[in-house]
Amino acid sequence: MDSVANIFRRYEDVRPRLPAASFEAGTRDIASLLDIADEIDVFVFDAFGVLNVGEVPIPGAAARLHQLRALGCTIRILSNAASYDHDRAVDKFHKLGMTVAPEEIVTSRDATLPTLAPGLWGCIAAPSDDLSDVPAQTVRLMDDPTDYACVDAFLFLSTEIWTPDRQGILLQALERQPRPVMIANADLVAPREGGFTLEPGHFGHLLVDRGIPNVRFFGKPFPEVYEIVEASLPGVPVERIAMCGDTLHTDILGAAARGWRTVLVSRDGLFSGEDVPTYCLSSNIRPTWHLSRI
Structure with a gap:
């Protein structure tokens, strides 16, 4: 699967095996997460394609996490990476220049x-x-x-x-x-x-x-990882949680199935350089918001 179109088709092929979800009527474009910080209490971030690409941090990601915390927002990182234990997951983000506490990270391995x-x-x-x-x-x-x-x-x-x-x-x-x-x-x-x-x-x-x-x-879009995040956020209504991810069939679909709001991030991840609305229309997976970088 060496093209976005082929990857997308394969996700659609396995769609019957994924959770079912309903979506909001339309998607609104925003310039940054600061535009919606008054609507959201918890920002949950995918890693690959949102905070980093491989071992390279995405420009501005670390600063945005600091800004959101300063506004009183809670941060979680929800990663499907299962190649290393929880302590090494924390270390990885420190090496990327992102200050992340152990309790702010949930991985599919944890689930x-x-x-x-x-x-x-x-x-x-x-x-x-x-x-x-x-x-x-x-x-x-x-x-x-x-x-x-x-x-x-x-x-x-x-x-x-x-x-x-x-x-x-x-x-x-x-x-x-x-x-x-x-x-x-x-x-x-x-x-x-x-x-x-x-x-x-x-x-x-x-x-x-x-x-x-x-x-x-295990991992997005399946429920166990979202349940772990929710358990760490007692009293937070699900509609005040936003999942920020680069993939429709994992990040957006799985979060919508939990009743969370969603942000599709498109510049550096799966849909980099692609016509994002076309894929949303074809799959009928509609994020709440869309932006280039967080």
Whole structure:
């Protein structure tokens, strides 16, 4: 999937597997989030395409977070990145020059790990991930089919070293013996400095395409991550929460399904250089607001 049009089509293909949502009648263009700060108590930010692209911060993002906090707004970062534990997620934003407290970050990994049942889990993970926060026994899955055969379930955290051959081994293992598969990052792709990378959601949906049962997705647009954010905001009405993201089928759809308001950010993420209204009309996913950068 090397084009936005192909990525969009694939999201539409898997749309029946995503949460249902209703949307406001139209989308209003704004110049910055400061334009709506009096309507919103909590701004929730996607990371990739909104605050950073790969390891590069988006100009002005850190300053905007400071400005919103100064106005009394609460900040949360809601990321589908599952390749590293919570402490490393905090460290990443510090390295990007963004001061973020641990309680301000929620990741799809945070939502996935508490659901793991006891047993031996086959983990698809980055080499740098020590898996120390995984509350179960683990074995790293590489090229040995016997490892895939012996585990009780599968945990998909990262595509960093995943290959089509390894996906084939996983598929064959599941066809022989169906077992739970937890996809800890529901994204199909992520915007990076050199283009798009395939993410765990892409490979999870390939399994569902082949009829593999018990594949469960975590992260936006699925509800668990939004529930964690809401639990950290007691007393805040959902209509006073705004999700700021670059992807219609994850950020905007998932937040709208919770009754949150939504901001589509288009300059640096999935729809960079694209005709955004065309995609909104085609999908009938309508954000509350649209802007270039936050």
